[in-house]
Structures are given as C-alpha cells and as structure tokens.
Amino acid sequence: MPSGALTRIGLRVATAAVLAFIYIPLALVVLYAFNVNLVPSWPIPGLTLEWWTRALANTGVREALLSSVLAGLGATSIALLLGSLAALAVHRYRFFGREAISFLVILPIALPGIVTGIAINSAVGTLGLGLGMATVVIGHATFCVVLVYNNVIARLRRSAGSIEEASADLGADTWQTFRYITFPAMRSALLAGGLLAFALSFDEIIVTTFTRGDVQTLPIWIFNNYRLANQAPIVNVVAVIAIALSVIPVYLASRLSSDAAIAR
Amino acid sequence: MPGGPLRATGTQHPPMTASAASTPGAGSPAEPSWARRLAAFFHRQPRAALALLLAPPLGWLLIAYLGALAILFVNAFFRIDPFTTDIVRQPGLQNFERLATTEVYRAITLRTLGIAAAVTITTAALGFPVAYYMARVASRRTRNLLVVGILLPLWASYLVKVYAWRVILAEDGILNWALAPLGLKGPGFGDVATWLVFSYLWLPYMILPIYAGLERIPSSLLEASGDLGARSWMTFRRVILPLVFPAIVAGSIFTFSLTMGDYIAPQLVSSTQFIGNVIYANVGSSGDLPFAAAFATVPVVVMIVYLLLARRLGAFDAL
Numbered sequence: 410m411p412s413g414a415l416t417r418i419g420l421r422v423a424t425a426a427v428l429a430f431i432y433i434p435l436a437l438v439v440l441y442a443f444n445v446n447l448v449p450s451w452p453i454p455g456l457t458l459e460w461w462t463r464a465l466a467n468t469g470v471r472e473a474l475l476s477s478v479l480a481g482l483g484a485t486s487i488a489l490l491l492g493s494l495a496a497l498a499v500h501r502y503r504f505f506g507r508e509a510i511s512f513l514v515i516l517p518i519a520l521p522g523i524v525t526g527i528a529i530n531s532a533v534g535t536l537g538l539g540l541g542m543a544t545v546v547i548g549h550a551t552f553c554v555v556l557v558y559n560n561v562i563a564r565l566r567r568s569a570g571s572i573e574e575a576s577a578d579l580g581a582d583t584w585q586t587f588r589y590i591t592f593p594a595m596r597s598a599l600l601a602g603g604l605l606a607f608a609l610s611f612d613e614i615i616v617t618t619f620t621r622g623d624v625q626t627l628p629i630w631i632f633n634n635y636r637l638a639n640q641a642p643i644v645n646v647v648a649v650i651a652i653a654l655s656v657i658p659v660y661l662a663s664r665l666s667s668d669a670a671i672a673r
Numbered sequence: 674m675p676g677g678p679l680r681a682t683g684t685q686h687p688p689m690t691a692s693a694a695s696t697p698g699a700g701s702p703a704e705p706s707w708a709r710r711l712a713a714f715f716h717r718q719p720r721a722a723l724a725l726l727l728a729p730p731l732g733w734l735l736i737a738y739l740g741a742l743a744i745l746f747v748n749a750f751f752r753i754d755p756f757t758t759d760i761v762r763q764p765g766l767q768n769f770e771r772l773a774t775t776e777v778y779r780a781i782t783l784r785t786l787g788i789a790a791a792v793t794i795t796t797a798a799l800g801f802p803v804a805y806y807m808a809r810v811a812s813r814r815t816r817n818l819l820v821v822g823i824l825l826p827l828w829a830s831y832l833v834k835v836y837a838w839r840v841i842l843a844e845d846g847i848l849n850w851a852l853a854p855l856g857l858k859g860p861g862f863g864d865v866a867t868w869l870v871f872s873y874l875w876l877p878y879m880i881l882p883i884y885a886g887l888e889r890i891p892s893s894l895l896e897a898s899g900d901l902g903a904r905s906w907m908t909f910r911r912v913i914l915p916l917v918f919p920a921i922v923a924g925s926i927f928t929f930s931l932t933m934g935d936y937i938a939p940q941l942v943s944s945t946q947f948i949g950n951v952i953y954a955n956v957g958s959s960g961d962l963p964f965a966a967a968f969a970t971v972p973v974v975v976m977i978v979y980l981l982l983a984r985r986l987g988a989f990d991a992l
Contacts, residue, residue: 413905420810423802424819430799431826431876434837437847441840449840451847487733495730502723510727511989512980513734519926519980521934521972523949524745525738527956527965531748532741534962551738554730582712583722608828614937615949619956628832632937635836648833659828663821 435652442645449641464646473630474650480542480617480626481610484549488606489599491550492557497591500565517552525551526619533620540622548620549613553606560602561595568594601665604658612655627651742973749966760963768967778951782971785948788864789932792871793925796879799872800924804880808887820884827877835938838870842942866942871932878927886920887913922988929979933972948972 445455464470492514499510517525529548533540572594576586614628621629631647634640705713715722750764772778807819826834841848848859860866890913898908936949948971955965983989 416905417810420802420806424806427799427803427876428819428822430873431823434834434841434873435826435829437840438833438837449843450845451850491730491733494726498723498726498730501726502719504723510731513739514730517734517738519930520976521930521949523934523936523952524742524969524973527952527962527969528741528745529737530956531962531966532744535744535748547737551734554734582709583715584708584712605828612828612830612832614832615934618953628830631830631832631836644836648830648836651830652833655828655830656825659825660821663824 438645438648438652442642442649444642444645447639447642449645460642460646464643464650467643469625469630469634470627470643470647473625473627476542476624477611477627480545480549480624481607483542483546484553484610485603485606487546487550488553488557489603492554492602492606493561493595493599495554496558496561496565500562514555514558518555522552522613522615523619526616529616530619540620542624544620544622545617545624545626548616549610552613552616553610556605556609557599557602560598560605564595564598597665601662604662604665608655608658608662612651745966746970748963749970751963753961753963758959768964769970771964772967772971778968781946781948781951784864784945785933785972786975788868788871788947789929791868792875792932793879793928795868795872796876796928797883797921797925800876800879800883801921804883804887807880807884820881823877823880823884827881831874832937834874835870835941838866838873839941842866842869862942862944864943864945867939867945867947870938870942871928871935874938875928875931878931879921879924882920882924883917886917886923890916919987919990922983922986926980926983926988930972930976933975 440453441449442460443456443458444453444460445457446453495510495514499507525548529544530540533544538544573586573590576590581589612628613626614632617626617629625633627647628651631644631651635644715725748760749768750766751760751762752765752767753759754761803819803823807816807823811819840846842859842862843849844861846859852859860869894912894916895908898912899905903911934949936947936953939945939947939950948968952965952968955961955968
C-alpha cells in the first residue's frame, strides 16, 4: 500500500487542489450575486444587496420556482411509487427477466437526456397530444425512478428477511407485515431516494427543454434570462437560490442514508 | 430455474407455518375480512402478487420510455417534405445516408466522441487521487466530510456551474486576470473550454464510484501483497488497480454518456457543435425531426455498446 510520507503529502495536496477546483467557481457565483457592476468582470468594484430585492420581487422568478417545485413533487411521487414497487418485486421474487429490470430502470439515466427528451417530444407529436406540465412530469419521473429503486433495493438487501417471516409466522397477513415491518424498514430509504429525485428533477434542463411546451421551470428561466444583459445580476441571485434549494435535500438525504453511493 | 420459474422468497417456511399465516387471527372467529382474504390469495398466488407489483413500473418504463424511444426511431426512417415541412411517412434510409456521407456530421460525431473520451480520462486522472485519499488515507471524520463535500456540488444547479465557467473564462474574467502577471492567457471559448467545463461538471460522478470501489478492497489483501514482497507500486499496479477497474468503468458510464448527450455547455462556452446541438436545432417547427431522430441513434448505439461492455467488465456491481 503506497502510504509513504511523500505519497500521503502528495495525495493531500491533490485532494485540496481538486476541492479548490470544485468550489472556486461556485464561490464566484455567490460573490457575483452581490456585485455592484452589471457585467461580471473581474475584479469586482463593490458589493450590494440590490439584486436580491429585485430578484425576490420578480414575478417571473416566482412563477418559475413554483413550476419547478410542482414538477419536482409530481415526478418524485411517481418515482417513489414505481421505484419501490420495482424494488420489492426484484428483491422478493425470482422470475424470468429479473436482470433486465435493473437494466431497464438504469437506461433512462444512462442514455443521454437529449434522447429521452426528443423521444417524448416526438411521441407526443406523433400521437397528436400537447406538451405541458404533464409531459415534464412524465419525463422527469422516468429518470427519477432509478434513484428510488437503488435506495430501496439497497435497504431491502440489508434488512433481514427473517423478520418478515417471523411476522407471518405470528399470524400477520401481507398488509400487516408490510405496514408494521417492511414499510418502517424502507422509510428512510424512501425519504432519501425521494429527496434525491426531487433535487435531480429541480435541476433538470435538457429533458425539460423538449417536453415543456410553454411551462417555465427555474433552470429554463435562468437559461432564457442570462443572455439579457440587464437581468444578469438577478440571474446570479436566482442561481444562488437554486444551488441552495437543490443542495439542501441532498444534504438531508446523505444524512439519512449512510450510503456514500447516492450518486445518480 | 429450480422449483419452477417463479418462487416467492417469503413462502419458504414449512407447510405448517404457511397455513397458519393464511388463517384469520385469533380475535376474529367470523368470516375473514376481504383484505385478509386478498392477502391470503396473494400469499397462495405469488405470481399474481408479482404481476401486481411489476405492472406499474414495467408498464411505465415500457410505454412512457421504450414506447417513446420506439416512436423516435421509427421517425428516423421517415423524411421531411421540403416544401410543406410535414413528415412524409415513407420509410427509407436517406437520413442515415446523409449522416454517413456528410463531412460536417462526421466531424461533429468525432469531436463529440473525442471530447467525451478526453473528459473521461481527465476525470479519472483527477478523481483517483482524491478517491484514494478519501478511502485509504483520511481519518473517518475527514472521510465523511469529504464525501459530503464531493457529493453536494454534484447536485448544485448544472446551469449555474456552466455559467460560472463562462464568467471565469471570459476575456475580462478572473482567469485572464490571474494569469496576466505571468504573461499568460486563458484558453478562451472553444473546444478546450468545453473539455474543461465537462471535466468540472462530471468529476464527482467519477470520484464517488472509485471511492466506493477502493473502500471495498479489504486491507488484508494489501497486507498480503506486502508480505509476499511487493513494493507499494507493485501492490498498486497488480492488486489495487485491477480491483478498482470496474468502479472506474462505472464512473465512465456517466462521464461518457453525459458528455455525449449535452448541448448546453458547448453552446455556452464554445462555438463548435456537438451531436446534441444538431439534434436540438432540428427539433421544433422549423426543424427536421426525422433527421434529428437518426442522429440520436448514434449516442444511443454507442451507449448501449458501452453499457454491454461495462457490464462484462463488472461495472454494474460497482454502480
């Protein structure tokens, strides 16, 4: 094991450098949200809170935030239901095509988002239906299922099946066993998976672009307004808010599931 | 499969207990309730219970996802009427011919795949030391802090991160300001910027699987290697690297796929086109959806081949 003093110092320096690489751009965004100057040049001349009051008063931002929350809640609810059903089926039963289920669940997130996006777009067009909040929710739910599925199946694998058998032996029926044994064991995994699904949906832009019709989510609002010169500082404020709103659920999720492996 | 194609793991108790489970509880001497009877039915018919569990998720993925994909790929064989811009539903290979024979599309495909590969290698090179430090050197406390520290930015708004780099790389941005005293200049906008931004965006996707893979290697294995006379470099090359390779492949699924499908970052920090940009430009009222659908088959085919290879290399267990 390379654990000489020199190697350790090298690894420490490399880790510090990568962390700086990750965090300096994010810190800059926060700083620019207080920038006096309208254009984001460097060095910045001074700090102000003006953009914050303007951003909070902006109705477009508030509507976009509401749409994002609605889409996130809709997609998360569907993902929670579908992901836990699939996890229960794969965990409990041995059946033909069982391996294919894990593959199918991963596929929407492993294939590029633009493919999911135009697939739904062209399917809706071909069937003569309209784009809107419903198609955004459908698109988001499709790639969010895997987050719930992964969290729940990992939890089911860790929890002892003998407890469920004991419950059945003591006379509990399927519902009672689910209500008193299985569900409590799954609860924190559901919460963690749900929070991750919400965060992913909240931040999504590519699938949204193709499925949204005229719905404006927060990332779409940011994308459309960044190019307008007089909106740029407000966009920075919204960016800081967006970072906070997607990071908080993930922080909570990581506290809930001791797993480090909650990468998408 | 032994014992029939279907078996519920919950029905493995001896016959006595299984029948006890389906009789009503001691407190209800009368007819069992419908819920109770339904429970007993599912207990006796695991196939019905399985069908009920599987139908919603499978139905959703088959209809909303694979169904939509199928419609997309049927569209790839149609063409657009140049005068009315309506889709003409006469199947043919003209879109694929156009893709294969047009120089621009070949260049775009090669650029996309090339940058995806470069990003994958870069993130693996940057991510490995961090993952190694986290998994095998840092104290427990530091490790937990680092996991959260790497994880959180993964979820911080994608768009915000791209904009941050736009501001950093701009002519009057912080990078040129910092490099000016050294007489140097940043890369500006272009393919180098795209490569840098993608490497930044997807780095956590690479670090986390490698970290998990390194953490799974038992210390005793490394000690055994040392006891057998291997120096640290030898242990690294012959023991650690082969064991952690599936995890690197697992991370590369994300870095490769995400780079290949993106069109927003190239649009913001470069003027060159990616596969995604061409697809994006062709979807919508003025576009050529059949051609976009045909071009979309390129990343799909590449990714499916990549996924099948990755599964062979054991990367799915490292996800």
